[in-house]
Amino acid sequence: MASAKPVEVEVLVYAPTMFFHCQHCEFVWQQTEGSPRFHHEQLESSIPEDLRQEYQRLSNWVLDVAEACKGRVIFKIIDAASIEGVFKSLRYRVRRFPAMIIDGKEKIVGMDFERARDSIERRLAS
Numbered sequence: 628m629a630s631a632k633p634v635e636v637e638v639l640v641y642a643p644t645m646f647f648h649c650q651h652c653e654f655v656w657q658q659t660e661g662s663p664r665f666h667h668e669q670l671e672s673s674i675p676e677d678l679r680q681e682y683q684r685l686s687n688w689v690l691d692v693a694e695a696c697k698g699r700v701i702f703k704i705i706d707a708a709s710i711e712g713v714f715k716s717l718r719y720r721v722r723r724f725p726a727m728i729i730d731g732k733e734k735i736v737g738m739d740f741e742r743a744r745d746s747i748e749r750r751l752a753s
Contacts, residue, residue: 634700634750636743639715640685640725641678642706681738685725688740692747699751 674682689702705712707724719726719734727735727743730750735743 633698634696634747635703635730636700636747637703637705637715637728637731638685638689638725639705639707639712639719639721639728640682641674641708642704643674643679643682681725684738685740688744692744696747696751700747 689704692700693702705715707713707716715721715728716726719728721728721734721736723736725736725738729735729743729746733746735746
């Protein structure tokens with residue numbers, strides 16, 4: 628029998644960061660030509676190219692698993708450089724990123740997506 632409780636996957640990763648104005652100001656800035664260019668430049672310069680490519684591969688994997696599991700997996704992406712990311716890194720003793728924490732029990736460090744998916748599928752089946 629499949630699990631009724633969704634599997635929670637916390638993903639600790641260096642994430643690209645973009646800063647926005649308040650909602651009202653952002654609406655006004657969206658009407659200018661400078662805002663989209665500014666946000667694109669900000670995204671481009673927020674992390675190095677290799678980390679951005681790594682983040683894209685991770686993002687593609689998350690979307691693929693989320694689509695395949697149809698709501699039975701909940702992903703929480705946590706920026707490793709944030710306060711929450713530092714706390715989770717200490718709690719789970721993670722020193723390299725990305726790291727996937729599955730249901731708060733299993734830790735998979737690195738880009739071993741196949742192993743992470745196998746773990747998720749085992750938890751869904753139990």
